[in-house]
Amino acid sequence: MSEETKVIDTQAEGSAKTSEWQPRILGILCNWCSYAGADLAGSARLHYPETIRIVRVPCSGRVDPMFVLKGFQKGFDAVMVLGCHPGDCHYAKGNYYARRRIALVKDLLKTLGISEDRFHFEWVSASEGNRFAELVTEMTEKVKKLGPFDGVTP
């Protein structure tokens, strides 16, 4: 558990060194599908914005809601959680549990007044490198429009 939080901490510190403001997006990716999908996007030389900082988890069922909250607390502008399509889970049903949990995190963020556009949950399989690149591009554009996240302090 500690490994992931450390990664979230260190990832939050780095910032993109370009003149235009670039959002920082925390991506929490399942090892078996989405991470492999991201890998495919890389090996296929697909272009996508360098806004995403990836934390690899063994399964979307491993995604503790606190990872997402921690991401926002540490000042990420957006958080993406990507997992295997329902029915495709390496551990048979991890993503089904994740589905309920993530739905509730999404609601909690909404309840706490964090724009829905700052959190994205999606199913991305290992063969969907294209989709991964598209999603990151889409998300980056969306968050750019929203501007930097105001943080969790008043």
Added chain:
Amino acid sequence: MIDDCRPSTKKVLSMSDIQNKIREEAKKALESGDVSVVIGWGAGTVAFKTTPVFIDKPEDTDKLVWNPACVNNLAVYLPKMAKDSKAGIIAKPCDIRSIVGLIQERQIKRENLYIIGLGCSGVVDAFNLDSQDFHVQDVTGLDWTSDGLKVNTTNGDYTVSCSDCLRDMCGVCTNRNPAIYDVKLGEGTEPLETRACSIPEIPEERRKYWSEQFSKCVRCYACRQVCPNCYCEQCFADRIEPKWTAKKATAEEAWMFHATRAMHSAGRCISCGECERVCPVDIPIAELMREMANIVKERYDYEAGDPEQKSPVLGHYQDEDFDPAAHGG
């Protein structure tokens, strides 16, 4: 309106009658040796307050009281006290919902409990009482009547309308009768009108609202200590590694603490409102919990503390569950 709420037209036992019956039942249970302790409310240092008491001798059962000031959710003591031996507990309907939750989450066993369940007309908010014509220091007794709350004081009797003294959570409570019990005493009154939510709707205002509320937090953890759901042996807030939230009382860390607690309580909170009651800086925590509970109910048709539910809402899933993925599965 909220005012015509107290004991319905049918003949009901007065709270002092019920109090006597509670004492009888507790005495019987202790005398039979069935339970080793009975958890209930006892008189506080002042009349409008009560304190949890743990009765282990039959002759002490006269210390038990039942009045509109019995606010504490006593289920919080059960994971420790009903662990290895059978404990008796006097419980309001909301406390019983907590008990049901604890049983579902396997923190306690039903056979280790002797539940004296009470019908409930709501409990009072001591702070609201203080704003009335009399001084709370002078109060000698409280009881619900058909007109509202009858307050006996050293300077005479007063009647306070329900809307002026009822606790917020009790105003919206729809479960006025115990869901499970061994003995049931008294009858709950009809639910009141639902109260409108006062939290801003616009996301940006909402973010500000909650971050301002949380920034008041002094990290005393009273909300956690009083919550029957917070039974973890080690709370995430106390962990050094990983450090989910630092111990300093900054707005940022407080946000993390409260957001996580809200997530941990989602689908489990039974809205007893204890967290809000004990908060020394008046953060409307229960409001946040209630919003989450409403979402869970709407989406999964799941209500915490309902004995019909087999497992916690996040402990199972269905194939046709709502899909939070933006583009679908």
